[in-house]
């Protein structure tokens with residue numbers, strides 16, 4: 031069993047915590063929040079010890095891994111400090127997305143984790159659902175043939191405003207992660223954005239992307255819709271057929287090019303995923319499983335390196351919106 035703690039006990043820390051509590055691979059021992067009441071309330075709820083600074087947590091607990099669920103500007107402005115403290119102490123860290131809203135800090139964290147030889151993951155939870163794994167398997171096995179096109183949509187309603195780039199930096203780590211998960215690295219982007227009346231942030235985006243393998247794709251993103259209608263949709267087309275993964279995990283369909291017979295996999299009411307929360311359960315279990323199995327760090331799924339890769343795409347999209355031109359995504363070194 032791995033001894034774990036959760037840092038940052040807002041809504042999302044309180045989503046990670048019960049998952050650790052229920053997972054047989056975890057021994058959940060402590061919570062930490064700089065707001066005493068939040069730490070105390072969580073400690074009481076989960077029956078674990080409370081700390082009010084990361085320094086104290088690290089001094090008093092012998093941990094194997096932590097989840098860092100701080101937030102801040104653009105939902106990522108506070109991650110750097112607690113994550114660096116934990117990495118410096120040699121702990122395995124699962125950070126929330128975005129890895130950071132500051133690309134320089136994101137790069138520094140990934141570098142630090144690699145120097146320390148620890149596991150550093152990002153909670154890119156949307157890909158941790160069985161239909162996404164099946165879609166990826168179809169792609170890898172060549173069921174779609176030679177890949178050509180991909181379309182992605184992710185839209186939710188978020189009226190918060192922390193900066194002009196809040197929508198891009200806070201939401202689209204998930205979208206670009208699914209796009210990269212299916213089709214690989216992205217090398218070029220061309221972005222167009224607008225904002226809903228009265229909004230400060232660029233709350234709607236249409237972004238063309240070119241993948242390193244030649245696939246051309248598109249992302250539609252919005253903070254101005256109702257996610258209960260549809261949260262996301264992913265479509266990949268190749269020379270032999272097309273797949274559509276609708277609404278994260280609700281339905282996966284394969285449309286073969288040379289036949290009219292479709293393959294449809296629906297989320298079953300008998301044992302299928304019960305809701306969005308299951309993406310956290312699956313992601314965190316895989317995180318624990320991979321640490322437990324001591325996989326080579328470069329094999330960690332949804333690693334912080336991948337969390338950084340999506341942030342590099344987002345920054346290139348922001349540059350493109352400002353320049354009006356297609357922009358290169360820097361190669362990861």
Ligand SMILES: NC(=O)c1ccc[n+]([C@@H]2O[C@H](COP(=O)([O-])OP(=O)(O)OC[C@H]3O[C@@H](n4cnc5c(N)ncnc54)[C@H](O)[C@@H]3O)[C@@H](O)[C@H]2O)c1
Nearest residue numbers: 038039040041042043063064099100101105108112126127
């Ligand atoms: N993966 C997902 O599906 C998903 C969904 C929503 C939000 N998120 C992400 O989860 C993160 C947290 O979101 P939230 O809504 O819970 O935020 P929140 O603001 O409600 O909670 C953050 C908590 O972290 C604490 N904190 C900040 N710095 C700290 C530090 N140095 N040490 C200890 N505690 C510290 C704050 O006091 C606060 O209680 C964000 O990065 C957000 O983008 C992820």
